[in-house]
Amino acid sequence: MIPDSSEQRGTNTNKNYIEMDRRAGDSAVLITSIKKAKAILGWEPKHNSLKEIIQTAWVWHKNHPNGYKNV
Numbered sequence: 328m329i330p331d332s333s334e335q336r337g338t339n340t341n342k343n344y345i346e347m348d349r350r351a352g353d354s355a356v357l358i359t360s361i362k363k364a365k366a367i368l369g370w371e372p373k374h375n376s377l378k379e380i381i382q383t384a385w386v387w388h389k390n391h392p393n394g395y396k397n398v
Contacts, residue, residue, distance in 0.1 A: 338385040 349355070364370040374380045 344380060 361370070361372060374383055
């Protein structure tokens with residue numbers, strides 16, 4: 328179990344997790360940057376914190392359980 332994860336804080340839920348070995352093809356590390364999207368597209372993120380990103384995604388998925396099918 329991962330205590331007090333960003334997901335738990337963002338969704339106000341208490342979920343248990345079991346850490347497993349990586350699957351074939353999974354990256355060892357994920358690193359991202361929005362610099363290229365900003366430079367080429369002039370894009371700015373609407374949500375800047377991981378907690379806020381998770382909160383808004385959680386609300387969307389709760390309101391759209393079938394995904395884009397009903398949007």
